[in-house]
Amino acid sequence: MEPPDPTDEELVRRTQAGDARAFDELVLRFSPRLYGLVYHMTSSHEDTNDLLQDIFSKAYRSIKGFQGKSTFYTWMHTIAVNMAINFLKKRNRRKTTSLDDEDNGLINDPDFIAATSQGDPSRDVNLGELQKKLNESMQKLSHEHRAVVTMFDIQGMPHSEISKVLKISEGTVRSRLFYAHRQLQNYLKEFINT
Amino acid sequence: MDNADSISKLLRLKRYEQPSEEYFQNFLLEFQNRQRSEVIHRPLLQIAWDRCSSLFDLVSMPRLVMASSFAAAVIAAAFVWNPADNAPSTLTIASTGLASLPGPKAQLSSGKTGSAVQYVLPAKPVSYASARSF
Numbered sequence: 455m456e457p458p459d460p461t462d463e464e465l466v467r468r469t470q471a472g473d474a475r476a477f478d479e480l481v482l483r484f485s486p487r488l489y490g491l492v493y494h495m496t497s498s499h500e501d502t503n504d505l506l507q508d509i510f511s512k513a514y515r516s517i518k519g520f521q522g523k524s525t526f527y528t529w530m531h532t533i534a535v536n537m538a539i540n541f542l543k544k545r546n547r548r549k550t551t552s553l554d555d556e557d558n559g560l561i562n563d564p565d566f567i568a569a570t571s572q573g574d575p576s577r578d579v580n581l582g583e584l585q586k587k588l589n590e591s592m593q594k595l596s597h598e599h600r601a602v603v604t605m606f607d608i609q610g611m612p613h614s615e616i617s618k619v620l621k622i623s624e625g626t627v628r629s630r631l632f633y634a635h636r637q638l639q640n641y642l643k644e645f646i647n648t
Numbered sequence: 649m650d651n652a653d654s655i656s657k658l659l660r661l662k663r664y665e666q667p668s669e670e671y672f673q674n675f676l677l678e679f680q681n682r683q684r685s686e687v688i689h690r691p692l693l694q695i696a697w698d699r700c701s702s703l704f705d706l707v708s709m710p711r712l713v714m715a716s717s718f719a720a721a722v723i724a725a726a727f728v729w730n731p732a733d734n735a736p737s738t739l740t741i742a743s744t745g746l747a748s749l750p751g752p753k754a755q756l757s758s759g760k761t762g763s764a765v766q767y768v769l770p771a772k773p774v775s776y777a778s779a780r781s782f
Contacts, residue, residue: 474683478676478679478680481675481676481679482672482673482676485672485675485676486666486672489666489667489672490663490665490666493665493666494662494665499667503675506675507675507678507679507682510679511679511682511683511686514683515698584661585662585665588658588659588661588662592662603659607655607656607659607660608659608660608662608663609663610660635651635652635655635656638655638659639651639652639655642655642658645654645658646651646654646655646658
């Protein structure tokens with residue numbers, strides 16, 4: 455029988471004690487989730503890759519200061535969101551790219567089918583068009599609103615967790631979501647089922 | 649259907665915009681290479697700063713205090729490392745040149761230690777001396 459996977463906290467303790475392999479495990483464990491977080495904020499795979507490297511470097515350098523007041527998950531997300539927002543503030547250009555050839559699962563998603571062609575010519579759009587439109591709409595949101603939408607709508611994080619990551623109240627999270635959704639409704643009118 | 653729900657459903661489709669598992673394996677390799685090269689190429693001052701940051705993080709010191717302490721430490725270290733023993737030797741070199749010059753611009757006297765050099769300057773600054781003397 456295989457031993458159970460070590461918990462995040464255990465891997466953190468081992469990293470703090472100088473075990474670099476434990477941090478490698480944390481990188482493998484967290485990179486897919488943090489990739490999503492950063493990518494949906496930047497809409498650029500190239501920027502996401504570079505930024506994610508910086509995020510893990512920063513986490514590795516600071517891990518000795520991690521005292522476990524929050525979960526490692528929250529701590530990592532806080533670093534990632536702050537660095538992504540700082541990056542976006544510095545970035546002047548707005549470039550959006552999509553992963554047309556890597557999201558095969560999307561075609562079979564019932565929400566995608568419902569949102570696209572249903573015999574209604576006005577909604578007869580293809581995958582690329584929907585992704586482009588979604589990315590463009592996200593880029594029109596402010597950095598702070600985009601962060602909340604990414605964590606809540608795309609990553610499925612609860613309000614309480616988002617408030618810890620962003621160090622704001624749950625009320626502020628809800629209000630940011632409300633305004634962001636209202637803005638997105640205008641941009642994505644043609645895809646919304648009414 | 650509620651519009652907010654529709655928006656949420658649409659946004660959830662973005663979850664599929666994720667690279668393959670292979671990408672994340674390569675990402676780890678890239679991270680490891682980068683870490684190694686950072687360790688090799690990091691300047692000494694940055695290593696010292698990071699060590700201080702980690703130390704002060706443990707005692708929850710505010711960042712401003714930490715920066716001030718670090719600056720004070722760097723200045724103190726500069727004073728300590730400044731080779732005080734070099735000063736007399738510099739003076740010796742300078743004084744050798746001066747001693748060979750004619751006139752009372754500087755008189756050299758060696759103290760009991762033998763290595764200390766003392767300048768005895770005239771009471772009147774040289775520049776105040778009259779250009780013409782009769």
